[in-house]
Amino acid sequence: MNCSTRLLRPSRRLVRNLAARPFSTSRPCCQQQQQKNASANEAAQRMLENHGKTTIVRRQLVDPNQLAKLAFTLGRPQVSGVAVADDTVLPNGTPVPAGYHLVYFTPGGVEADLGLDGTDRSFNAPAPFSRRMWAGGAMEWKAGDSILKIGDEVEERTRLISAKPKTSKSTGAGMVLVEVEKELWSPRGLAVVDRRSWIFRPAVTEADLQAAKPPPFQPNSDTVTSIEDSKGTDGLVRSFNWSPVGLFRFSALTFNGHKIHYNEDWTHKVESHAGLVVHGPLNLINLLNYWQDAHGAAAGQSVKKISYRAVSPIYAGQPYQVRTKAEGKTDAGETKWDIMAEKNGKPCMVAEIQ
Incomplete structure (x- = not known):
């Protein structure tokens, strides 16, 4: 390119x-x-x-x-x-x-x-x-x-x-x-x-590492990425389970060297995550693809706007779902959809699409 x-x-x-400015480490907590x-x-x-x-x-x-x-x-x-x-x-x-x-x-x-x-x-x-x-x-x-x-x-x-x-x-x-x-x-x-x-x-300081109590680590090296659609009570539900290989390929495409996506020691011991973290941008694309398949294609529409917020991490080898939470109107009368990525019923990324 x-x-x-x-x-x-x-x-x-x-x-x-x-330039980094010095910060004293001898102060009380x-x-x-x-x-x-x-x-x-x-x-x-x-x-x-x-x-x-x-x-x-x-x-x-x-x-x-x-x-x-x-x-x-x-x-x-x-x-x-x-x-x-x-x-x-x-x-x-x-x-x-x-x-x-x-x-x-x-x-x-x-x-x-x-x-x-x-x-x-x-x-x-x-x-x-x-x-x-x-x-x-x-x-x-x-x-x-x-x-x-x-x-x-x-x-x-x-x-x-x-x-x-x-x-x-x-x-x-x-x-x-x-x-x-x-x-x-x-x-x-x-x-x-x-x-x-x-x-x-x-x-993270050495003192932080010594005091940290990371959650139990979730082995995920045997996971194979799966993406499956099903019919829910409110329409299409798309289920994901990302493998370390899938995360690596996305990191490579985006030239993203962030260690939380591929370095298990770093993500667990330094960042206190339970596993390799699924990229926020990857889930953003997943939400946009879901909306296009669930709502846009049938009506011949394309997305105009999206606002989104990451709520909690998703890990490789951890199943989660993307679904439509609600459909309504903006103050200007345009149709909007609340789309959500969730695991175990708890939101991980929420978005509003127009």
């Missing part, structure tokens, strides 16, 4: 790494917590100072191979009505389905530039807030012929929307909520507006 990068209105500090909460305010302010007036511009070709590999990973035999096979090439002009743009404009950089958790550092909060979590976001697809198509040379424009200090409800620890907006411009105009929300938590 051809990809180039340039900056609009470059910040004088953009090209250097955000409550004072340490106050310091972390205070530093969340400082980290958010430094992000705004360093990135607030900068737009990063990249250009890339929407090639058919990347789209076909995603379809294989998702278990989808077609892309926009065109059959996918190893010995055929998706033709130029094939529309990119909603959400599938996530396998383009993936992060770059050499491994030495990544964080300790394997994530890229673009628009990352400064130390000690180095652990990133995809929290949610919103996407909007513009009507008309501007939609992304195979063969297009597309321009991506990325800018920081906000950086705010937050406090964890469960631990009381300071965090930084970062919102980034990406615009994707096809040769025919603005195609997609993609807003992403990330939470940055403090780095």
Whole structure:
């Protein structure tokens, strides 16, 4: 894939790494917590100072191979009505389905530039807030012929929307909520507006590791990805069970080095997860595919907007379902659907689609 990068209105500090500031570890517990909460305010302010007036511009070709590999990973035999096979090439002009743009404009950089958790550092909060979590976001697809198509040379424009200090409800620890907006411009105009929300938590210390009590680990190496449809009381129900191989393939497609998706020691001992974590973007695509199959295709409609929020993690080898929770109208009279990914009756990702 051809990809180039340039900056609009470059910040004088953009090209250097955000320097970590020292934090004392000799304070009493409550004072340490106050310091972390205070530093969340400082980290958010430094992000705004360093990135607030900068737009990063990249250009890339929407090639058919990347789209076909995603379809294989998702278990989808077609892309926009065109059959996918190893010995055929998706033709130029094939529309990119909603959400599938996530396998383009993936992060770059050499491994030495990544964080300790394997994530890229673009628009990352400064130390000690180095652990990133995809929290949610919103996407909007513009009507008309501007939609992304195979063969297009597309321009991506990325800018920081906000950086705010937050406090964890469960631990009381300071965090930084970062919102980034990406615009994707096809040769025919603005195609997609993609807003992403990330939470940055403090780095894990040696004391944290010693005090941690991770949940029982769930072996999942023998799992084979399964995706099955059934009829529920409220319509289509789609059941998922992702394998480590499936997660690896999605990580590879999105060039995502985040260790929680493939490194069992890291995800369990450092992040205190019970298993390898299913990607938030992967579930976002799953929700969009479900809506298209359950509601959009029959009515000849395509998605216009989605807002979504990650609620709780899903692990490889852990069955879960995607279903329609409710259907209604917006204040403007447009039809909307509440779509939910759930496990054991508890929500994991919730979304509103128009």
